[in-house]
Amino acid sequence: MKEFKIAQPKSLDQVTSLLSQKNTDYALMAGGTDLLDEIKNKIIAPEVVIDLKSVPDLSTIKMDKTHVSIDAMTCVADLAENPIIRENFPVLVEAALSLASPQLRNVGTVGGNLCQRPRCWYYRDPDTICRKKGGSRCFALRGRNRYHAIFGGGMCYIVHPSDLAPALISLDAEITINGLEGKKNILRLEDFFTLPQNNVRKENVLEARQVLSEIRIPLPKNGSKSTYYKFKERGTWDFAVVSAAISGVISGGVFRDIKIVCGGLAPIPWRLKKAEDFIKGKNLTEEVIKQGAKEALTDARPLEENTYKMGLVEAVLYTAISSMI
Numbered sequence: 001m002k003e004f005k006i007a008q009p010k011s012l013d014q015v016t017s018l019l020s021q022k023n024t025d026y027a028l029m030a031g032g033t034d035l036l037d038e039i040k041n042k043i044i045a046p047e048v049v050i051d052l053k054s055v056p057d058l059s060t061i062k063m064d065k066t067h068v069s070i071d072a073m074t075c076v077a078d079l080a081e082n083p084i085i086r087e088n089f090p091v092l093v094e095a096a097l098s099l100a101s102p103q104l105r106n107v108g109t110v111g112g113n114l115c116q117r118p119r120c121w122y123y124r125d126p127d128t129i130c131r132k133k134g135g136s137r138c139f140a141l142r143g144r145n146r147y148h149a150i151f152g153g154g155m156c157y158i159v160h161p162s163d164l165a166p167a168l169i170s171l172d173a174e175i176t177i178n179g180l181e182g183k184k185n186i187l188r189l190e191d192f193f194t195l196p197q198n199n200v201r202k203e204n205v206l207e208a209r210q211v212l213s214e215i216r217i218p219l220p221k222n223g224s225k226s227t228y229y230k231f232k233e234r235g236t237w238d239f240a241v242v243s244a245a246i247s248g249v250i251s252g253g254v255f256r257d258i259k260i261v262c263g264g265l266a267p268i269p270w271r272l273k274k275a276e277d278f279i280k281g282k283n284l285t286e287e288v289i290k291q292g293a294k295e296a297l298t299d300a301r302p303l304e305e306n307t308y309k310m311g312l313v314e315a316v317l318y319t320a321i322s323s324m325i
């Protein structure tokens with residue numbers, strides 16, 4: 001592992017002004033559970049690591065009349081235990097508790113979880129220079145692709161690893177991004193993530209001089225329900241093979257409004273809009289839910305080893321939605 005220096009800024013403005021200095025290669029570190037692996041695997045070799053833990057007051061959860069706001073440095077365990085989150089957003093608690101191990105949840109942060117890099121074995125292999133690392137090929141296309149994308153691939157077939165992202169998108173979360181000189185940019189979390197065809201080296205629109213500072217979720221409407229179901233191979237910690245975050249308003253056994261956002265399927269958290277449109281307004285029978293999943297899967301393009309994910313999507317949606325009625 002290449003040696004690096006640590007910078008310990010005392011405010012977000014100091015963070016962005018450090019990032020704006022030319023000729024130095026910086027990396028942001030929150031909990032470091034992903035970043036340090038990236039450095040050890042020689043995927044990145046920053047000269048200076050900016051330790052966001054040195055910035056005070058970046059890990060609070062607050063509620064006002066319309067929203068709940070979560071600071072980016074809130075650790076995943078605190079998110080899952082917070083009474084405001086537990087009362088209002090079951091999908092977020094379930095996603096947080098499904099993620100990694102208790103030790104990692106105590107260290108890993110919400111911001112770091114949204115900005116973490118992919119787990120594709122070609123990308124993580126120090127000796128493989130795939131397209132995401134500046135090479136000319138995606139090795140998953142013709143190689144071992146059991147865990148790879150069935151939607152949104154093409155240039156690169158990673159799946160987005162975050163469990164919190166599908167949950168937060170299903171809840172219509174917005175994020176705040178801080179740039180130079182106190183400039184703040186607010187955008188929908190759904191618009192934060194970007195497909196490989198836009199920039200194969202990145203998974204989101206964050207620029208080199210920016211830092212994610214806050215996540216805001218609108219308070220739930222009357223009749224709202226939400227859940228997260230994650231299919232993983234190992235009973236202990238594991239990333240999602242397929243997961244689904246479902247949020248919506250139900251009355252009389254019918255979804256008046258529904259958002260379905262999946263993990264494990266695509267390079268970004270993937271919304272199943274065709275399933276949402278099919279299910280909305282109908283009595284929730286097994287047939288309706290399964291047909292909704294089938295509608296969404298008409299756009300899927302599985303690879304040689306991951307056709308099994310098609311059946312899993314149906315099973316995961318059925319399990320998640322039937323638990324809500």
Ligand SMILES: Cc1cc2nc3c(=O)[nH]c(=O)nc-3n(C[C@H](O)[C@H](O)[C@H](O)COP(=O)(O)OP(=O)(O)OC[C@H]3O[C@@H](n4cnc5c(N)ncnc54)[C@H](O)[C@@H]3O)c2cc1C
Binds near residue numbers: 035052073076110206
């Ligand atoms: C063994 C293991 C199992 C795991 N299992 C799961 C799992 O099941 N589900 C899941 O979702 N995750 C899983 N993870 C990933 C883990 O959840 C994340 O590593 C963690 O949440 C990231 O948080 P962090 O604070 O440690 O991020 P860091 O490692 O500090 O940062 C991750 C990335 O985000 C960037 N970053 C961090 N904070 C900010 C910010 N505020 N603004 C801009 N960029 C930022 C960093 O530069 C870095 O590129 C696992 C990790 C490990 C090691």
